Amino acid sequence: MTAAMVGNDRTSEGRPxxxxxxxxxxxxxxxxxxxxxxxxxxxxxxxxxxxxNGIAEMVQHRLYRVLPEGLGIYQTLGIHVAPLDRLYVPDLVIMERELIMAADPETSDPMDAAEAQLIVEVTSKGNARDDRTKKYRAYARAGVPMYLLIDRFDTRGAMATLFTEPNEDGTYKHSDPVPFGKPLVLPEPFGTTLLTDEFPV
Structure with missing residues (x-):
């Protein structure tokens, strides 16, 4: 991961x-x-x-089979975590299609993370810790109802974990971790089982 530090002049530019x-x-x-x-x-x-990318595509393929009317699956979609003034680009965001179509065509502003129904992050070696900690807390603070973390680099072995019921303190009440090879149930509005046995490590 490469960080580009961007300075800011708070007096002339307003908020950072x-x-x-x-x-x-x-x-x-x-x-x-x-x-x-x-x-x-x-x-x-x-x-x-x-x-x-292969894992993200498998998850997307599975979700398309059960996606409720009106929802879409988006890659490379910027989302704004308003409580923390952060902007992330998850691997997959499931959101109402109507919100995407209503976005201003003249700007590339991020969507509000609070509007996401499900966010999926697949860890890379260089950013796994951020997905487990910073993004976990950010998505919970934003009120994202479901966060699916697919972590090939978990110290317990490759795991897929579904976090549900976000708290304002930046945690989720429930987590359902399964090792690769075991099925993971995604509740309504998806109502499907994610098969992890074909996920590459």
């Missing part, structure tokens, strides 16, 4: 978030890379490994 968001909009990010805003800095994330 406003300056960082304006800078984020104007970035010319190399193809395949992602730019996120975390702790008052812009972070550039390199393209993930093929196995990372």
């Amino acid at each position: 978030w406003d300056y960082l968001l304006r800078t984020w909009r104007e970035l010319d990010v190399p193809e395949g890379w992602r730019a996120e805003i975390d702790e008052e800095r812009i972070v550039l994330l390199p393209p993930p490994h093929a196995h990372h």
